[in-house]
Amino acid sequence: MxxxxxxxxxxxxxxxxxxxxxxxxxxxxxxxxxxxxxxxxxxxxxxxxxxxxxxxxxxxxxxxxxxxxxxxxxxxxxxxxxxxxxxxxxxxxxxxxTVPLPTYEGQEVTGADGDWFDPDALTERDEQKQAVWRAIGKLKPKHREVIILRHFQNLTYEQIAQAMFCNKGTVMSRLYHARRQLKELLEKGGLEL
Amino acid sequence: MTCEGWKDLLMGYLDGELDDEQVRRLEAHLQSCEACRKELDGFRKLVAIADEVVPQEPEDKIWQQYWSGLYNRMERGIGWILFGVAAIALLLAGGFAAIREFIQDPTVSLLLKVGVVAMLTGLVILFVSVLRERLFFWSRDRYKDVRR
Missing domain, CATH: 1.10.1740.10 (RNA polymerase sigma factor, region 2, helix turn helix motif)
Structure with a gap:
């Protein structure tokens, strides 16, 4: 249609x-x-x-x-x-x-959302996919949101910008920080990227 | 432009969201910058892995029951509102009648009457205070508005 x-x-x-x-x-x-x-x-x-x-x-x-x-x-x-x-x-x-923690050098404490990310929610549950899923759960909500809209919903930057009330530049920037954080979390877990 | 300035554009490049001019400028930078090339490769692998993570769809029966669950919620919403309003009105009316009868009862000692009235007054003060606090925080909750 x-x-x-x-x-x-x-x-x-x-x-x-x-x-x-x-x-x-x-x-x-x-x-x-x-x-x-x-x-x-x-x-x-x-x-x-x-x-x-x-x-x-x-x-x-x-x-x-x-x-x-x-x-x-x-x-x-x-x-x-x-x-x-x-x-x-x-x-x-x-x-x-979670026990409230003091912020460290201006960094927001993310809490323990990753613990709630159920591996059964995935279609295929190999170790790598589970690691990515858990790492997504550890992102700050605003970073998780942009990852979901891009990777799970396949939205364009324009559509993401409309959904998040921001411009395309902000989407790109937020996606960069989200992916960088995701990459760091996966590398810490032993995945080579 | 420093490498920091190109970082965000790397995302647009990976996702095919840059215009021709941006692509041309970024590719020129990548040719001369090994650090950005390396970072781009890392992100390319990450995107490939993340794209393979597919959440499981619930079973068909969950979707079949989805609307009926929501319909019940919509119907019960109206029911709960009516029930809540009526219950509060009845409790208030019944409570006032009971207190009036209690105060007017000559067989109850004055001390007991004062004690009960003081306890009820305290309860009302506590209730109003909690309600006021809730309203204060609710009015400052930036997620409460749903309108666009």
């Missing part, structure tokens, strides 16, 4: 959603549920939390649908709800499960 026709069709469906049609919202959910799940999984690291957070994000989207201006696409708006929910969840999880 071409982009313009897809957008027109979505606008019509969203209009029906605003009028309270649950059938129309079901169509929206079916269109985006897998993307929502994959993004949440990449951010929080395990199946159950990803499923719960993605469903909660759809529920909140349904409740606040009036805030989505007519003519705007659903997913970029929904993505903000989903990422905010996931980031809040990560902060709560870190507060619950």
């Amino acid at each position: 071409d982009t313009a026709r897809f957008a027109d069709e979505e606008a019509a469906i969203l209009q029906r959603c605003r009028q309270g049609s649950r059938e129309a919202f079901e169509a929206v959910v079916h269109r985006y549920m897998k993307d929502a799940y994959r993004i949440a999984l990449g951010l929080v690291g395990n199946h159950d939390d990803a499923l719960e957070l993605s469903q909660e994000a759809f529920y909140r989207a349904w409740r606040h649908l009036r805030l989505l201006e007519p003519g705007r696409r659903f997913f970029p708006w929904f993505y903000q709800i989903l990422r905010n929910l996931c980031f809040s969840f990560l902060r709560r999880r870190r507060l619950r499960h």
Whole structure:
């Protein structure tokens, strides 16, 4: 389906959603549920939390649908709800499960998100892939986010910039720091890059 | 430009996101800079490895149940709101009636009445204080807004 026709069709469906049609919202959910799940999984690291957070994000989207201006696409708006929910969840999880540490030379302490990155969440579980998955879990959330959008969602820099409310230069810079950190973590774990 | 200035462009180069002019300038720099070439090679390997990491899709039955789970949540949301409002109203009305009856009861000693009223007043103060604190932090939570 071409982009313009897809957008027109979505606008019509969203209009029906605003009028309270649950059938129309079901169509929206079916269109985006897998993307929502994959993004949440990449951010929080395990199946159950990803499923719960993605469903909660759809529920909140349904409740606040009036805030989505007519003519705007659903997913970029929904993505903000989903990422905010996931980031809040990560902060709560870190507060619950880690002893607060003082910051060191201005470096933010990342917490222990990597421990929650379940190896069973991968299709193939060889040692190298598990190491990458765990290392993604150790990145700062903002770095993890850009890695997920680029590698799991295959978004272009333009699309990532729209999702993260920044410009393409910032995406490139953030991706550089994220990949460098990922590389360092993997090298520390014994992988040669 | 120093090597530091080329770092971000290495990403765009790897991901095919640079325009022709940027590619030409970066490739000219790479020809003369071994450190950047080495770093690019390392990132190329990393990207290849990271692209192979594919999260597992849930089973079909999970997707089939996804909407029904969400539908229940939407329905229960309305139910919980109504239940919460009604429960608070009933508790307040019942509580006030019980306290009034208790205070007006001539068989209860004055000391007991004062004690109970003081305890309830303390509870209300604590509740209001906690509520106020929650509202204070909530109003400063930068993740609370969902609108775009």
